[in-house]
Amino acid sequence: MPRILTVDDSRAIRMIVSKQLQPLGFDITEAEDGNDGLSKLQGAQFDLVVLDVTMPNLDGPGMLAKMRESGNKTPVLMLTSESKTAIVTTLMRLGIADFVLKPFQGEELKAKVLKALKLPANYAPANAAASPSAAAPAATAAAAPASGGGERALVIDDMENVHKKVRSMIPAAVTLDTSLTAPEAMTLCRANKYGLILVDAELPNTSLSSLTKQLRLLQTKTVLVAMVLRTANNVTGEMRDQGFDDVLFKPFTNEAVEALVDKCFLDNQELVTVQENFLRVAGFHGREDKLERYFLRLMAKLKEVLSKVAEACFDSAVLDATALPLTQPMRAAQFMADVSKAASDAGVALRVVGSAEMAAVVGRFEEAKAVRLFQSVEEARAAA
Amino acid sequence: MKFAEQLEQIVKTRIENDSLTLPSLPAVAFKALELTRAPEFNMNDVASLIEKDPVLAAQMLRLCNSAAMATREPCKSISQAVSRLGTKNIRSVLVEISARRIFESRDQKVGATVKALWEHSRAVAQLAQRVAVVAGAADPDTAYLAGLLHDVGKPVVATMLLEAENQIAQRNPKLWIDFPTWLDVVQRCHRPIGLDLARKWQLPEEIQKAIEECADYDPANRLSTGNAVRFANAVAKQQGIYAGNVSADDNDALVMVGRSLLGIDDETLTRLSADLKEKSKEAA
Numbered sequence: 172m173p174r175i176l177t178v179d180d181s182r183a184i185r186m187i188v189s190k191q192l193q194p195l196g197f198d199i200t201e202a203e204d205g206n207d208g209l210s211k212l213q214g215a216q217f218d219l220v221v222l223d224v225t226m227p228n229l230d231g232p233g234m235l236a237k238m239r240e241s242g243n244k245t246p247v248l249m250l251t252s253e254s255k256t257a258i259v260t261t262l263m264r265l266g267i268a269d270f271v272l273k274p275f276q277g278e279e280l281k282a283k284v285l286k287a288l289k290l291p292a293n294y295a296p297a298n299a300a301a302s303p304s305a306a307a308p309a310a311t312a313a314a315a316p317a318s319g320g321g322e323r324a325l326v327i328d329d330m331e332n333v334h335k336k337v338r339s340m341i342p343a344a345v346t347l348d349t350s351l352t353a354p355e356a357m358t359l360c361r362a363n364k365y366g367l368i369l370v371d372a373e374l375p376n377t378s379l380s381s382l383t384k385q386l387r388l389l390q391t392k393t394v395l396v397a398m399v400l401r402t403a404n405n406v407t408g409e410m411r412d413q414g415f416d417d418v419l420f421k422p423f424t425n426e427a428v429e430a431l432v433d434k435c436f437l438d439n440q441e442l443v444t445v446q447e448n449f450l451r452v453a454g455f456h457g458r459e460d461k462l463e464r465y466f467l468r469l470m471a472k473l474k475e476v477l478s479k480v481a482e483a484c485f486d487s488a489v490l491d492a493t494a495l496p497l498t499q500p501m502r503a504a505q506f507m508a509d510v511s512k513a514a515s516d517a518g519v520a521l522r523v524v525g526s527a528e529m530a531a532v533v534g535r536f537e538e539a540k541a542v543r544l545f546q547s548v549e550e551a552r553a554a555a
Numbered sequence: 556m557k558f559a560e561q562l563e564q565i566v567k568t569r570i571e572n573d574s575l576t577l578p579s580l581p582a583v584a585f586k587a588l589e590l591t592r593a594p595e596f597n598m599n600d601v602a603s604l605i606e607k608d609p610v611l612a613a614q615m616l617r618l619c620n621s622a623a624m625a626t627r628e629p630c631k632s633i634s635q636a637v638s639r640l641g642t643k644n645i646r647s648v649l650v651e652i653s654a655r656r657i658f659e660s661r662d663q664k665v666g667a668t669v670k671a672l673w674e675h676s677r678a679v680a681q682l683a684q685r686v687a688v689v690a691g692a693a694d695p696d697t698a699y700l701a702g703l704l705h706d707v708g709k710p711v712v713a714t715m716l717l718e719a720e721n722q723i724a725q726r727n728p729k730l731w732i733d734f735p736t737w738l739d740v741v742q743r744c745h746r747p748i749g750l751d752l753a754r755k756w757q758l759p760e761e762i763q764k765a766i767e768e769c770a771d772y773d774p775a776n777r778l779s780t781g782n783a784v785r786f787a788n789a790v791a792k793q794q795g796i797y798a799g800n801v802s803a804d805d806n807d808a809l810v811m812v813g814r815s816l817l818g819i820d821d822e823t824l825t826r827l828s829a830d831l832k833e834k835s836k837e838a839a
Contacts, residue, residue: 254774254816259808272774272815282820361691378641385688385695388827 173288174198174216178208178234179223179250184273188221188250191277192284196296205229209237217245219268219287224251224258232258235265246287250275293446322346322436322456323363327356328371328398333421337369340428344456345436353377360389367435369419372399372410383414394435433457437465442472448485448519449548450476454494462499466506473510477517487520489551495525497532504536511542522551558723559736565719566712566744570751577711577752578657583608584649588757591646601645602634614652643696650700650758658710665717668738669710671798676703678796678835682787683780685827690817692778693761701765701784704758708749708766712741738799772809777816786813790828796835 175197177188182203189199200215202208204226212220220238224231235247249262252273259270268287271280285294323346326337334349341347348363350356353374360368368386372379383395394417397410401420410418417434419427436456442465444451450473455465473490480488490510497503507523514521522543525533530546533539545551580588587604590596605612612633619636620629630636637645658673660666680702687698716737746767753763765781772782789809792801814824 252774254772254812256771256805256808256812259812260802260804263804263808263811270811270815272812275815276818279815279818279820286821357688358691361689376642378644381641381644381696388685388688391826 172196172198173218173290174200175219175221175284176200176202176208176211176217176245177221177250178202178205178226178231179221180204180226181223184223184250187277188280191280194296195281195285195294197284205231205234205237208234212238212243212245219284220245220247221250221284222247224249224253224262232261232265235262235267239265248283248287250280295446322454323348323365324367324369324432324435325350325356325359325363325365326369327353327374328369329375330371333371333398336423337428340423340425341432342456342458344454345432353382357385357389360386365390365393367394367396367431369396369398370415372397372406372418379410379413379415387414394431396431429458433461437461442469443476445476445479447483448480448488449491450480450488451491452493452495455496459498462496462502465496466502470506470509470513474513474517477514477519477521481517481519485519487522488514489522489524489548491524491548492529493524493526495529497528500532501536503529504532504539507533507542508536508538511539522554524548524551559740561723562716562719563740563744566715566740569715570744570747577748577755580650580653580756581608581611581656583611584653588646588649591642598637599634602632602637605637606633611649611652614655615648618648618652647696647700650756651703653756654704654707657707660710660714662717664734665710665713668798669713672706672709674835675791675797676706678791678794678831679703679705679784679787681834682790682828682831683783686783686787686817686819687780689823689827690778690783690819692783692817693780697759697761698780698783700758701762701780702787704749704753704762705766705784705788706745706749707752708745708747709741711748711752712745716740735800742799772812772816774816782813782816785809786817786819789813790824791831791835794828794831796832 173196175192177185177199178201179185179188180203185201185203189201192199200211200217202211206229208220208222209229211217222231222235229237231249231251238245238247244266246268247266248268249259249270250273251271253259254272262270269283271283282292285292322344324337324341326334326347326349328334328349329351331349331351338347338349345366348359348365350359353376356368368390370379370382370386374382379397386393386395395415396417396419397406397413397415398419398421399406399410401422407418417431419431440453440456442453444453452469452473455462457465477488492507495503495506507529511521511523520543522545524545524547527546530544533542533544543554545554579585583604587601590601590604605615615633615636616630619639630639640648654676655673658669658676660669680699683702684695684699687693687695692698720737749766750763753766761780764779765784768781770785772785773779776782786809789806790813791797792806793810814820819827
C-alpha cells in the first residue's frame with residue numbers, strides 16, 4: 172500500500188489531501204511544516220511527499236533541499252499557491268515530480284499522485300472487494316472508459332423547436348443536451364463527452380469552420396453533423412469542407428435520425444471495457460430490430476477479449492453484465508450460455524455479475540443454468 | 556561603455572523620449588477595422604474598401620486560401636473571402652496581415668531572425684487559441700491575436716538596433732556586436748514598444764495586457780488571455796520554435812505551472828501541440 176506524507180501548515184489542506192487520497196487505499200501521514208516533515212521522513216519510508224511551499228519554521232524549498240542533501244530521493248509533488256517562475260525553477264532543480272496549484276480540483280491531485288507513483292490512471296485499490304466503500308472506486312475506475320462519449324448527444328440550434336424535434340426522435344437511452352448558441356455549446360463540451368453533435372448550419376454569428384475546429388479540440392471521438400435545409404444545393408461536400416462528418420436535412424425524418432443514431436451509438440460503440448480480468452459490457456441504445464446485431468457483435472468482442480485474458484494467464488474473470496438488455500429474455504439467456512461456453516473453451520472460469528432480473532431470466536432457461544451468476548462485483552471477486 | 560550597452564541605451568532613450576516612429580496599420584486595414592466595429596455594418600462595404608489596397612486584397616485572398624482556412628472551392632474574390640470569413644475572422648485576418656508586414660526585413664542579419672520570430676508568433680497564436688478553447692480561457696480569437704502580437708515589439712527593436720549599429724559603425728568600423736548579444740538586447744527592450752504599438756492600433760485591452768505582462772502568470776485570473784499566451788509561449792519554446800536564448804529550467808517551470816493553472820493534462824497538451832511546428836510555417 173503506497174505511503175504518502177502530506178506536508179502543509181494548513182490543517183484544512185492536509186485533511187482535503189487525505190480525503191482525496193485515502194479512498195485509493197493510500198496510507199496518509201501528515202506533517203505541519205518542513206521540520207515536522209523531515210522528522211517523519213527519518214522515522215519511516217514514504218513513496219511520495221505532497222509538499223507546500225510557504226510554511227513557518229522550515230518552508231517547502233528548505234525541506235526539499237535538506238532531503239536531497241541527505242540523499243533522500245523520495246518523489247515530491249508540490250501543492251502550493253506559489254506560481255512565481257523563479258521559485259518553481261529552484262524546486263525543479265532540486266527535483267520534483269510535478270506541481271499542483273491551489274486552489275485545486277481533486278481529480279488533478281489524484282491524477283498527478285498516481286502518475287508520480289507510476290500507477291495507472293484508472294488505479295483501484297487491491298482490496299476493492301473487501302468493503303462496500305472501497306467497491307465504488309473499482310466500479311468507477313472500470314466505468315471511466317465506458318463513459319467516454321458513448322451515450323450522449325448535443326444539439327446546437329438557435330430554434331427551440333429543433334431541440335424538441337430531435338428529443339422526440341432520439342432513443343430514451345441517449346442523453347440529449349441542447350444549446351441555443353456556440354458559446355453555450357462550448358461550455359457543455361468542456362463538461363461532457365458526446366458521441367454525436369448536431370449543428371445548425373445557419374447558426375447566427377458563427378463561423379462554421381471555426382466552430383467545427385473548436386468542437387474537435389474538445390470532442391475527439393464525436394460524430395459532427397450539420398443540420399441543413401433540404402433545398403440547399405451541393406451542400407454535403409461544402410459541409411465536409413467546413414469540418415463536418417455528415418449532414419442531416421431539415422425537416423428531419425424518423426428514418427434519417429435513426430440511421431444517424433445507429434451509426435454513432437451502435438457502430439462506434441465500445442461494447443466491452445477491460446481492466447485486467449474484469450470485463451464490463453456496455454448497454455444497448457438502439458431500436459429493438461438492431462438487438463440481434465448487438466448480441467452478435469458483443470459475442471465476437473467477448474471471444475476476442477477472453478482469449479486475451481487467457482493469454483495473460485488469468486484462469487478466471489469477472490464479467491459485469493448488469494447493462495445487458497433483457498427485453499428478449501430467451502435471447503439474453505442464450506447469449507449468457509454462449510459466453511460461459513466461450514470462456515470455458517478458453518480455459519477461463521467466468522463469474523457473471525447481473526441483476527435479480529437477470530438471475531430470474533437465467534434461471535428459467537436450461538441452456539443458461541451453468542452460468543455462475545452473482546449479485547455484485549464484490550461477491551464475484553470473493554468467490555475466486 | 557561596451558558597444559552592446561551603448562546600443563541598448565540608444566533604444567531605451569528613444570523609447571523614454573517617445574521619439575520612436577512605430578509602424579501604423581495600413582490605412583485601408585485601419586478603416587476596415589473601424590467599419591467592422593459598427594453594430595450593423597455591411598460586409599459588401601468592407602469588401603469594397605479592402606479591394607482599394609491591392610496588396611492587402613492579395614494577402615487576404617492568400618490567407619483565405621491557405622491550408623488553415625481553405626475549402627474545396629477556393630475564394631476568387633474579396634467579397635467571397637469576406638463572406639466566408641465572417642465578422643470575427645475578418646478582424647483577426649486584417650490585424651494578422653498588418654502584423655506580418657512588421658516581421659519582414661530585407662537585411663540579411665535581421666531577415667532570418669524576424670522570420671523565425673514570426674513563426675514563433677504564429678505557433679504561440681495557434682496554441683493560445685486552442686488552449687483558450689479547451690480550458691475555457693477567454694475568447695479564442697482574442698487569444699489568437701494576443702499570441703500573434705505578444706512579441707511584436709521585437710522586429711521593431713531589431714530594425715532600430717540595426718540602424719543605430721550602422722550609424723555608429725560608420726564612425727567607428729572597429730565596433731561590432733555578436734549575434735547572441737544583439738538578440739539579448741532585442742529581448743530586453745521589446746516589451747514597451749510592443750505595448751505602444753498595440754495602443755496605437757487600438758487593439759482590445761486584453762491583447763495589450765497580454766503583451767505587457769508576459770513574464771509570470773496571473774494566478775488571480777487563471778483563465779485570462781494573458782495566461783493562455785504565456786503558457787503557449789513556453790510550450791512553443793520547449794518545442795524549439797523560437798529565435799533567441801531560452802533558459803530551459805525557467806521555461807520548464809512555466810510549462811509545469813501552466814498545466815495546473817489552466818487544467819491541461821499531459822495527453823491534452825500532446826494533442827494540442829502535435830502539429831505546432833508544421834502550422835507555424837504555413838503562409839510564413
